Each structure stands twice: as C-alpha cells, then as structure tokens.
Amino acid sequence: MGAIFLGTPAAAVPSLCALAQVADIELVVTQPDKPGKRSRMGIPPPVKTAAHQFGFPVAQPATSAELDAVITRSMATFGLVVAYGRILTEGVLSRLPMGFLNVHFSLLPRWRGAAPVERAIAAGDETTGVTLMRIDEGLDTGPVLAERATDIAPDETGGTLTARLAYLGARLVDDAVPDYLRGRRLPVPQIDTGTTHAARLSRDEARLVSSTGVVEAERSIRAFNPRPGAWIVTDAGEIKIHRASITDRPAHLPGSIRMVDAAPVLALADGGLRLVRVQPQGKESMDGADWMHGRRVDQLTVIDR
Numbered sequence: 001m002g003a004i005f006l007g008t009p010a011a012a013v014p015s016l017c018a019l020a021q022v023a024d025i026e027l028v029v030t031q032p033d034k035p036g037k038r039s040r041m042g043i044p045p046p047v048k049t050a051a052h053q054f055g056f057p058v059a060q061p062a063t064s065a066e067l068d069a070v071i072t073r074s075m076a077t078f079g080l081v082v083a084y085g086r087i088l089t090e091g092v093l094s095r096l097p098m099g100f101l102n103v104h105f106s107l108l109p110r111w112r113g114a115a116p117v118e119r120a121i122a123a124g125d126e127t128t129g130v131t132l133m134r135i136d137e138g139l140d141t142g143p144v145l146a147e148r149a150t151d152i153a154p155d156e157t158g159g160t161l162t163a164r165l166a167y168l169g170a171r172l173v174d175d176a177v178p179d180y181l182r183g184r185r186l187p188v189p190q191i192d193t194g195t196t197h198a199a200r201l202s203r204d205e206a207r208l209v210s211s212t213g214v215v216e217a218e219r220s221i222r223a224f225n226p227r228p229g230a231w232i233v234t235d236a237g238e239i240k241i242h243r244a245s246i247t248d249r250p251a252h253l254p255g256s257i258r259m260v261d262a263a264p265v266l267a268l269a270d271g272g273l274r275l276v277r278v279q280p281q282g283k284e285s286m287d288g289a290d291w292m293h294g295r296r297v298d299q300l301t302v303i304d305r
Helices: 010-022 046-054 064-073 116-122 158-181 214-223 288-295
Strands: 002-007 024-029 078-082 100-104 127-134 144-151 230-234 237-247 256-260 263-268 271-280 299-301
Touching: 002 010, 002 046, 010 024, 010 046, 010 078, 010 158, 024 046, 024 064, 078 158, 100 158, 116 127, 116 158, 116 214, 127 158, 144 158, 214 230, 214 237, 214 271, 256 271, 256 288, 263 288, 271 288
Parallel strands: 002 024, 002 078, 078 100
Antiparallel strands: 100 127, 127 144, 230 237, 237 271, 256 263, 256 299, 263 271
C-alpha cells in the first residue's frame, strides 16, 4: 500500500527507514529548508537528506493550505507522521483512506504535546516510551496501536533519550504497521487518567537563578540539552551549562561560583552543582575547570534580575 511520510528532524529518520521496509513510500513531506547563518544556501532538514538518499520524492509545503494540496494530489492509502512540526488540519486528516499514524515520544496520555522527552526528564520521570497512535482532531488524543516503554537513565539528556526513542519508534513501525494495514491490529482509545501536557520549550524557562533548587536545576540541565540549553547570567557574561552534577559541598553563598576540589561549583538555594561542561557566550563548549581558570578570579556571581 502506498504511504506518505511526514517528518523533519534526525529523530524521524529511523521511522522513515522502517516504513520503507513495510510500505511503498510515494512521497516524503518535510519542512522547508532553513536559511543558513553564513550562506544564502538553505539547510535541508535531515529527513529531506535521507529521502534523497533513498530516492523518494520530496515536498516541502510552507503553509497548511499547501500541505492540504499536496496530500489531496496523493494516491496514498495512509500517512506516517514523526516530529513533522505542523499540526494536521481536519481537512488533511480526512484525505487518506486509512488516515495518519503518529510516532509519539512518550507513553500517552502522559506528555501530550510538543516536547514530551524534555518534559519527562525535567519532571523526574523514571520511565517513558514511544506510542504509535492514529491521529485524530485532538492534540495527541487519538487511539493507540502499540507502545513500548523504557527506563530513563539517571544521566539521560534530552538528546540521548530522543535518539533512543527514535529507534524504539522505528521498531514499533516495523512491528505494528503491517498488521494495521491488513486489519489485524485495531487502535484502542486512550485512557484519560494521568494526562499531562508537554508545552513547547522556551529559552526563558531554561534560565537558572540562585533560588533554583539543586535537583530541579540538574534535571533542567539534562532535559534542555541540547535544546534550548540551560543557562545562567554571571558578572562575567552569559554561560550555557551542558553538563553538571550535584555536590553536597558548595562551601559558599547561593548565587556564587567558586572552585571546590578542582572544579567550579555553582551554589544554589539548597545545594551545589559542579559545572562539568560549560559554554561561554560566543565560544565553543569547554571543560568547566578550564573555563573557571581562564576567568582568573576567585569567584563569579550569578545575576538573577
């Protein structure tokens, strides 16, 4: 049966590969190329690059109306959506005979929405997973075809967990889509208990201040790595924190950064964070101790305002 694949980032590529093994892909739909920072040439989404390598035709509609036109012209039976980046309208959803399936990176109904991976880590969840569902008019409310759970490791970041879930999602596509197309697997309604919303990430919420709790700060640093990146403002400028660990030896006042046991420690309201990997504004990421030694001061101060 003919299929349309809709996806954009690298995390969608494994599911594209899996779909190619179980259906005939007629078209790959992805977001338009992004403008380059140093070049006028657009930067293609990872899914577009992968589709060209496979030899699949690609469409990059810029609006919902353009997407509707692309889907309407298609002769496909169903669509598979993985992190496409645009909500499908009611009109689009009705175009294909067997509808659209979605690989969602959480165990629904927990973390419906745009940022389920990061929200799970920031909330301290110990388990998450992947859900294969049929899309309806709600936000990740459609009936479920299959799901697979996985533990969240204590040092897991938003990036590493997304990568693992991408491959779990591809396995769900391989396992469940053939049976769905043959009518052997029917979607079942989601339960309503335990529903949470995974709102889009904002840079402002990734900012740490001196009153932030140490557990919350450590989770935020992992959850928002690589995007949007946890950050602080100091009297030496803005600093992005890529990796940190909790220490019970801040030995200084909240809101200050000092060297403790050969590592810079950010003192917070209820403990300290050892800054393992940081990135000063406008520079590459570097070892935390090297960064602090380069400042040639005994202490830095966090600016909260």
